[in-house]
Amino acid sequence: MDNRNLLLAVLLSGLLILGWDVGMRYFYPEAALTAEATEGKPAGANAAPAVSGDIGADTQAGRKIDLKAALASPNRVEIDTPRLAGSINLVGARIDDIVLKDYRETVKKDSGPVRLFAPEGTAGQYFAEFGFVTGGMRQPSNLLWQADGTKLTPTTPVTLTRTDANGIIYRVRFAIDKNYMITASQSATNAGAAAAIIQPFALIKRTSKTATIDQFATHSGPVGVFNDTLWDPHSYAELAEIGGENPEGAPDWLGFVDQYWLGALVPGDGRGDVAVDKAGFRSLGNDLFRTDLLYAAKTVAAGGSLTQETRLFAGAKESAVLDQYEESGITNFGLAISWGWFWFFEKPILWLLRTLNGLVSNFGVAIILLTVIIRGLMFPIAQKGFASMAAMKAVQPKMKEIQERFKDDKQRQQQEIMKLYKDEKVNPLSGCLPMLIQIPVFFALYKVLVLAIEMRHEPFMLWIKDLSAPDPAHILNLFGMLPYDVPGFLAIGPLAVLLGITMWLTFKLNPSAMDPVQQQMFAIMPWILMFVMAPFAAGLLLYWVTSNLLTVAQQSYLYSQHPQLKAANAKEKAERDRKKTQG
Structure with a gap:
């Protein structure tokens, strides 16, 4: 009897050893972590149709673009800070080029820095876009903006400007701090003859092919804080299955999280007190996902204007840095790290480990x-x-x-x-x-x-x-x-x-x-x-x-x-x- 039980235990153990590796690969297929590692792979094709409350379909989806070719465009404004480098794409007012100076792609000494954001259509596409919906129509993403500077630094902000056929002047002023936060001040001045209904919007779009795996200890996928409460119930696969979701409550911040990195939008001061029409997450098909932030519509009379501020975090999930932003007013920003129930033990342990x-x-x-x-x-x-x-x-x-x-x-x-x-x-x-x-x-x-x-x-x-x-x-x-x-x-x-x-x-x-x-x-x-x-x-x-x-x-x-x-x-x-x- 004992020998039979032992034999059964050995067989079950063997199945566990073999099944563990197969199961992990099936349920959590290993994703490449860098844009370099995925260069040349399919980048995803057409975006899904717009859904109720969406800000509209993308106009450039489905294009496959070489990363170097995309970054070689003359329509770019350089970004340079102590911790970030990259550029702003003047076509579409997009921040689609961000590398993290303090982190290398691999352990090799000659490895390049971690690439977080990459232009649409590239293998590792991941970017933020800022724009306007006017009269119920979203501005196209292929419009060219004019910049008043050549480099965005912590001491030199850059303003992008565009005027539409009705005489409405749109501006997006970008400022950046010494860590990972970019502030976008979107304004619209109605120089036309008639009133206009205008809604600023911001979005982040990315492919899940370069995402880290979602696991028990650390979440990877859509994340946000709504009404002061953390929201992170879905992996990318689950979001793709349901199509999209608008979490209940006012958004304090929302975006996409990886094991070590975060891309997030922060409406206003991050306290959930800004009038927002829609805030949520969308699956666009072909491993593409988007988080939308559409502000409430305002009627801007002739000669009038409106201004809306949105912050974009694009960087590493460093506990001390996230806590600083939380202390400055962004509600529960430190929860971008998957602390879980035992955060009151984990934070002191991390401090001791760093010390x-x-x-x-x-x-x-x-x-x-x-x-x-x-x-x-x-x-x-x-x-x-x-x-x-x-x-x-x-x-x-x-x-x-x-x-x-x-x-x-x-x-x-x-x-x-x-x-x-x-x-x-x-x-x-x-x-x-x-x-x-x-x-x-x-x-x-x-x-x-x-x-x-x-x-x-x-x-x-x-x-x-x-x-x-x-x-x-x-x-x-x-x-x-x-x-x-x-x-x-x-x-x-x-x-x-x-x-x-x-x-x-x-x-x-x-x-x-x-x-x-x-x-x-x-x-x-x-x-x-x-x-x-x-x-x-x-x-x-x-x-x-x-x-x-x-x-x-x-x-x-x-x-x-x-x-x-x-x-x-x-x-x-x-x-x-x-x-x-x-x-």
């Missing part, structure tokens, strides 16, 4: 030190749980005696057991409570390592050049010496092996389970986890290995303080082995 990295100048060492500090802080809780476990072991003989004596009277049996707990001052729940307290803390630590952009492209030592990427060394091709790529589910590196070994050691030191099948599962579980965890970021594996080693040290010390618990476990194991031999 440690500043002290030791090695992010891997900082992860090790952070793990040691947190485990040290949790040690009194673990010690209390272990002491409770030892006390429960001590009273087990008396419990068995009560259970045998009152086996036909369950109510009396429970009463006597509760009396035993009271007399011996034992709380059966006190062993579980410390473990429950630790769970949110350690989960918060895990999430910080997933979310922290500070870990991206950070080296540790030897072969680990990027802690945010999987371990690049694979045992089955002799660490790259053999000329073939190891299949995903067999791509086991040294860190994954260390994880398996240290996990096995922690299970060996755990109190023995009474069920033989549980024992067999505990024996093979570390090696299953070795395969399952291998594709995770090296920084996460480093944390788990360090945590396991600390667990081994902690359990060894606690067993030395409670020898009766170790003796009880040994006695149980001997009794189980005796019964197994006799059976």
Whole structure:
């Protein structure tokens, strides 16, 4: 019977190992993260028809354009700040060229900066557009605007101007700060003879082909805050299925988020107090998506004017920077990072991680030190749980005696057991409570390592050049010496092996389970986890290995303080082995 159960467990484990890789590729197809990596791939074709409340269909959808050719156009105004570079496209008043100076595409020293925005029609298309709807008609996106300057910098704003056939003068004044925020002041002056109904709009359009995968720990896709509440229920695939959605409530900000990057529109001051007609998200088909911000219509009399301010965030999800913008008035802007329920643990942990990295100048060492500090802080809780476990072991003989004596009277049996707990001052729940307290803390630590952009492209030592990427060394091709790529589910590196070994050691030191099948599962579980965890970021594996080693040290010390618990476990194991031999 035990052999059959073990065989079944091994077969299920094998299916898990094989199915994990296949399932991840099916449900979360790996997306290229850069425009360079996707150059030459189909960029998506015709936009979907306009829906109710939409600002109209795009006029240039379906065109396939080479990135270099698009950026070589003379109709561009340069953008240059300490952290951003790029250009404004005078055709359509679009910001469609943004690279992040502080972040490289790859770990290679000669790698170019991360490209966030790219022109429409290119493989990595992702851009923002600012314009007007007049008399119910959206201005075409192929109109040429005139600029009053040649470079947008934190000290030199640029104003784009265009006049339509009715004499209405449209202006978009762009200003930019030293981080990632661009302010677009849209104004319309009616120099014509008749009143006009005018609505400023702003939009962000992108392809999902260059998006990071949407996963449990970090959201990738449409995101926003409406009526002070975070809205991020859909992945790109889900949005494509439903077609579009206008979340309820006034928009504080809205856009698209990746694991490390964000493109978002902020109406007015970001407090949801601007009159907005429509704000929502659209699937345009062919892996193209758009977020729309259409302001309320205003009647502008002859000689009158209107002005509307919209901010555009295009940059990295740096917690400190997002918090600064939130403190300046943008409601819950820091929630662009997928903190989840345990944000009150995660933010202090991230601060400590950044501080440690500043002290030791090695992010891997900082992860090790952070793990040691947190485990040290949790040690009194673990010690209390272990002491409770030892006390429960001590009273087990008396419990068995009560259970045998009152086996036909369950109510009396429970009463006597509760009396035993009271007399011996034992709380059966006190062993579980410390473990429950630790769970949110350690989960918060895990999430910080997933979310922290500070870990991206950070080296540790030897072969680990990027802690945010999987371990690049694979045992089955002799660490790259053999000329073939190891299949995903067999791509086991040294860190994954260390994880398996240290996990096995922690299970060996755990109190023995009474069920033989549980024992067999505990024996093979570390090696299953070795395969399952291998594709995770090296920084996460480093944390788990360090945590396991600390667990081994902690359990060894606690067993030395409670020898009766170790003796009880040994006695149980001997009794189980005796019964197994006799059976």
